[in-house]
Amino acid sequence: MSVLVPDGVHRTILLAAPRSFCxxxxxxxxxxxxxxxxxxxxxxxxxxxxxxxxxxxxxxxxxxxxxxxxxxxxxxxxxxxxxxxxxxxxxxxxxxxxxxxxxxxCPLVTKVHVEARRFAGRGDTVVLVGHAGHEEVEGTMGEAPDSTVLVGTAAEVAGLRIADPTRVSYLTQTTLAVEEAAEVVDALRARYPDLRGPASDDICYATTNRQEALAAIAAEAELVLVVGSANSSNSQRLVELAARHDTPGYLIDGPADLRPEWLAGVRVVGLTAGASAPPRLVEEVVAALSGMGPVTVTERETSRETVHFTLPTSLRPA
The missing domain is CATH 3.40.50.11270 (Rossmann fold)
Structure with missing residues (x-):
């Protein structure tokens, strides 16, 4: 754990919204x-x-x-x-x-499972775009294991061997980087012109919203902090998004992970949190930064989320 030493620097914190829990x-x-x-x-x-x-x-x-x-x-x-x-x-x-x-x-993951069964049921090879070993990917592939292949990058598309190139569908993990997923789908479409996909995007609204919110502040920030755990796919994608805007980005589980050398000379900090990170952790990071010197917090909201999912049936009031 690093100790943040007061340096008296006045920092602006650009707070991305939406952020944290979906x-x-x-x-x-x-x-x-x-x-x-x-x-x-x-x-x-x-x-x-x-x-x-x-x-x-x-x-x-x-x-x-x-x-x-x-x-x-x-x-x-x-x-x-x-x-x-x-x-x-x-x-x-x-x-x-x-x-x-x-x-x-998550109901949005269930949607992808339903699509996998439907696509495989009509005789297609299902190309799942996602990260090997992720629990969501393992669950989705389990819906039609004999009909599903996994690709993680556009470069991997060239190595696919599909028996009937006219019967190919694709699905995506819900927490991918929007731009990178589009690159893979474009590569699939170029190789398989008859490619079919879901009626609506599989990448979930929360992943997309958090990426758009960060994109709105990344170029203006000198440093981006993403609150989230190392195994959080959507949080990792946010760090990568900062890099694509030529802004250094770091994934932190909370304020204890902040390092003083990241903040040396930095006056504008972009701050967001992955969809599985509690909102209070963002507040704690702001408090930690304010301990170094005065801060001005400016929230930049790019969209407002009103989605709510009902609880599993067995937990609902009688």
Whole structure:
């Protein structure tokens, strides 16, 4: 942990809006909180409910038991599936074990799962644009594993070997960088002119909004700070977006990660947070920066989010 020493420099903090929690993250966290309140026995959560260390630690302190796989969950217990979604094989295992499942999958991820089944069902090879190893990607590929191939970059498109080039569809991970995803889709379309895709973009509204909000301030800032955990895909994309605007960007889990050398001589700081980062962490970063010297906080709002997702059925009031 670095110590920020007061330097008396007056800094302007350009605060991107929207930032922090999205509707899918809020729904997932609330699902775990309500399950803890409503269920008598332990509540297990498969994987991290959302990709943020602070959120996971707070829910663990409240009694949630986080596990990597279902074999760590006792038969008949309650288990919450994370916002990133799971494959049909995981659902089947839970049913075989008699687990009570509370499915906190983001509805926008569920949309991609439905599309994967539909595209594969009509006989297409499904090209999923995403990052290998990400939980969302693993869940989506599990919908039609024999018909789905994964690509992460436009360069990888050249290596695809598809049996029928006239029957190809694409889907995307919901948390990709909009520009980079478009590059991959363009490469796919150039190679497979009959390429088909979803009726509406798979990259979620919150990912897009946070990228647009950061783009509005990145060029003006001398430094960009993105609040989010290292395994948060949408947060990582924000750091990369800052770099594309030739502005140094750093991912921080909270104020403890701030380093004084980043701030030396910097008078304009861009600040945002990934969709799984609690809003209070942004406030704590502002407070830490104000400890170095006077700050002026200016919020730049590019859009207003009004999306709300209903809770899983089993958690709703009777």
């Amino acid at each position: 509707a899918g993250v809020e729904r997932a966290i609330e699902a775990v909180e309500l399950a803890l309140d409503q269920r008598e026995g332990p509540v297990y959560v498969r994987k991290q409910i959302v990709h943020n260390t602070h959120v996971v630690a707070e829910l663990r302190d409240r009694g949630a038991v986080f596990v990597d796989e279902l074999d760590a969950v006792p038969d008949g217990a309650t288990v919450v599936f994370s916002a990133h979604g799971v494959s049909p094989a995981v659902h089947a295992e839970a049913a075989d074990r008699g687990l009570e499942v509370i499915d906190a999958t």
